[in-house]
Amino acid sequence: MTTLYEVRDGIAVLTMSNPPVNGLGHATxxxxxxxxxxxxxxxxxxxVVVTGAxxxxxxxADITEFGSPKATAEPNLLTVIxxxxxxxxxxxxxxxxxxxGGGLELALGCHYRIAAPGAQIALPxxxxxxxxxxxxxxxxxxxxGLETALNMIVSGEPVKSELLAGLPGQALFDRLADGELLPAALAFAAEVAGARPLPRVRDRKVAHPNAEAFLQFARNTVGAMSRNFPAPLQCVEAVALSVKLPFDAAMKRELEIFxxxxxxxxxKALRHAxxxxxxxxxxxxxxxxxxxREVKRVAIxxxxxxxxxxxxxxxxxGTxxxxxxxxxxxxxxxxxxxxxNYEAQVKKRKLTPEKLEQRMALLSTTLDYADLKDADMVIEAVFEDIGVKETVFKALDAVMKPGAILATNTSTLDVDRIAAFTSRPQDVIGTHFFSPANVMKLLEVVRGRETAKDVLQTVMQLGKKIRKTCVVSGVCDGFIGNRMIEQYSRQAxxxxxxxxTPQQVDKAIEKFGFAMGPFRMGDLAGNDVGxxxxxxxxLEKPDMRYSKTADLLCEMGRFGQKTGAGWYDYQPGKRDALPSKVVTDMIEAHRAALGITPRKVSDEEIVHRLVYALVNEGAKILEEGIALRASDIDMVYLTGYGFPLFRGGPMCYADTVGLFNVVATxxxxxxxxxxxxxxxxPAPLLARLAAEGRSFS
Incomplete structure (x- = not known):
């Protein structure tokens, strides 16, 4: 049973019991x-008291039922309410x-609401x-009230129950529990058992001194902030119905908008993500x-x-x-x-001075490998050169205690080869952080040929603890993200x-929704890395063709923002990318040397060449088993490379366009x-799926 029933002193208690979060599945x-x-x-x-176990x-909603007939089968949530x-x-x-979500809507359908302090309340x-x-x-x-409710619905962010119980004149909760919730709820239910008529939220009026002016302000603000996402503006329109229409008519429109x-x-893209x-x-x-494995102390x-x-x-x-x-x-x-970095957070009031000192107190330094012997995990973040990595891992192998996890932050090198520098390859794993590592959400977890399962599981759990989105990759040059971005950069x-021009390419892909185009990205990361x-x-792949423009740029010492000049010019202390005549002249001279007459290239062609380069390489990665699933590739690009969230990632976007159309293009x-x-x-997998009328997902 996913809903338990018992009677206590004349009060029926209905307890939803559908772990882990009591999703409102059909049985519930x-x-x-x-x-x-x-x-x-x-x-x-x-x-009656309704609660959750x-x-x-x-x-x-029960996410395990999404897309299945059970999700909409009667009784649906509207019927329950x-x-x-x-x-x-x-x-x-x-x-x-x-x-x-539906859990809060269920509570709003009840006659009364009592809450434990600290409960997270949201319509996300x-x-x-x-x-x-x-x-x-x-x-x-x-x-x-109109304003508080609209802010909650448009943001989707959770608010603590005590805040929503204590708003002057308006309150989501009739009472906050003092002590254990269920005994307090039973006492409250006994107290209101004789109350008639029973209060219904639907019968209340929405109060606001100037509703139409506020709603117009909300439309303007939300519209400007959610350009590529239709839902936030539709939230405003749906909430506006609570002022304009009778309840049942507004409910009908809410369902139509939904x-x-x-x-x-x-x-579809957001649900996919x-x-x-x-x-x-x-x-x-x-x-x-x-x-x-227990990780109480980390070495870097x-x-x-x-x-x-x-x-x-x-x-x-806190580690x-x-x-x-x-x-x-x-x-x-x-x-x-x-x-x-921490002081900057303090200035922005994102961190207290006390927290700054607490965190700095957890940091110690050393010049001696022997001082790492008590660490449970070590992460190497040195220069991207296999000889340097060999020196480091041989030193670590000599001093680290048995069972310690040895991780490399390499972005392209062979993790199996690095593991072979040690006598314990089962303890070696890749942890590819993205720069800036304290900000970027993505962590590519690279599973070596001999990486132990408990090491992999430990690092995945640790990734959650440090608030990263972890994606497992197999071993290949560049793993998932950098292997694909290389093809994207070749096309650029x-x-x-x-x-x-660099600015035309960047503007086209940024208009498509990327956070940054390939040339601005190169200047930020450092063109010398590529x-x-x-x-x-x-040396390794002499048949692989590249444009020589990037090499010519680097030969000029234009490595990007760090040198004040890359594909763009930069003024001292500023990050604004300014078109560069020097770069334009270099590109034109290179074209002339190749005997190429420049042509006008449409933004659509730019976008498709860049994105389909990602898709085709992604299909190869998937077929080789480097990525476990197409959606993992999408997560890498959504969280590590600025791919537009509203398009769901490169593989999801290809599915949306249709793989037949991708191959034809x-x-x-x-x-x-x-x-x-x-x-x-076309990669064999892409060609096969397109021919069969199928998709990556």
Missing amino acids: RRGLVEGIDRAEADPAVRA GRAFSGG AAIEACSKPVVAAVHSVAM EVKIGLIPGAGGTQRLPRVL SGLMLTPEC FFAERAASKIPDVPADTPV IGAGTMGGGIAMNFLNA PVVMLEMKQEALDRGVATIRR GFLLEEGC WYIRKRRY MKRFAANPLDDAAFWQ
Whole structure:
């Protein structure tokens, strides 16, 4: 049973029991209606309490039923709420821990609400491209007022129960529990058992001194902030109905808006991302109950930008860190940078001075590998050179205690080869953080050929602790993200040779929704990083074709923002990317040397060449088993490379366009004599899925 029924001193208690968050699945919904009917029919029952077992009142819809007939089967949530409202005996919602989405809508349908302090209350549907669909946009304004309710619905962010119980003149909760919730709820239910008529939220009026002016202001503000997402503005329109229309008419429109949004590509993309993030943590051959190793102390090799950023993640989570460098000056510089980063957070009031000192107190430094012997995990963040890595891992192998996890932050090098530098390859794993490591959400967890399952599980759990989105990758050059971005960058170079400027390419892909175009990204990351990789490619893969423009740029010393000049010019102390005549002249001279007459390239062609380069390489990665699933590739690009969230990631976008259409477009690109025909040969998996009319998902 997912809804338990018992009677205590004349009060029926309905307890939702559908772990982990009491999702409102079909069985739970049916149990609630049956419980209400049973209480209604029992003359000994004077009132009803609805609550949730375990760690939540209810987190809303049961995500395991999404897309299945059970999700909409009767009794749906609207039917459950109607049964509660129609009950002739008082129904009290006893809310604790979490009441979100449909869980909050269920509570709003009850006659009374009592809450435990600290409960997280939210209507987060906007985050998956929807509006609340079971009366949330109509009932919440009736208990909290127009302004507070609209802010909650448009943001989707949780608010603590005590704040919502104590608003002057308006309150979501009739009472806050003092002590244990259930005894308090039973006492409250007994207290209101004789109350008639029973209060219904739907019967209240929405109060606001100047509703239309406020709503117009909200439309203007929300519209400007949510350009590519239709749901936030539709939240405003749905909430506006609570002022303009009778309750039942407004409810009908709410459902129509909800149903319309379900069909939008943005909603599909956001739902895809929602499920992709949850799927990424599941590894088929590593059960969720796999034992993990204890990590109480972490060592970091390297105090540079990356090492310092990685250290901050652990300091933020309360984990002691010891940082090693070869020279004291490098250590001092690294520690000073960490302190400066924290001081910037204090200035912005995101951190208290006390927290700053607490975190810095967890950091120690050393010049001696022997001082790392007590660490449970070490992460190497040194220069991206296999010889340097060999020196480091041989030193670590000599001093680290048995069972310690040895991790490399390499972004492209062979983790199996690095593991072979040690006598314990089962303890070696890749942890590829993205810069700035203390900000970026993505952590590529690279599973070596001999990486032990408990090591993999430990690092995945640790990733959650330091608030990263972890995606597992197999071993290959560049793993998932950098292997794909190399093909994207190659196409960007070819576009320059054919007639584009760096700013035209960047503007086209940024208009598509990317946070940053390939040339601005190169200037930010450092163009010398790509140069180093290309030099390696020229030796290892002499047949792989690149535009020489990036090499010519680096030969001019234009490495990007750090040198004040890259694909763009930069003024001292500023990050504004200014078009560069020097770069334009270089590109034009290079074209002339190749005998290429520049042509006008459309923004659509720019976007498709860049994005389909990602898709095709992603298909190869998927077929090789480097990525476990297409959605993992999407998570890498959504959280690490600025791919537009409203498009769901490269593989999701390809599915939306249709793989048949992707392949057809690639064939047209292959016919371009200035491009690389071999580049546009569809990956076998992509070609097969397109021919069968299937998708990556």
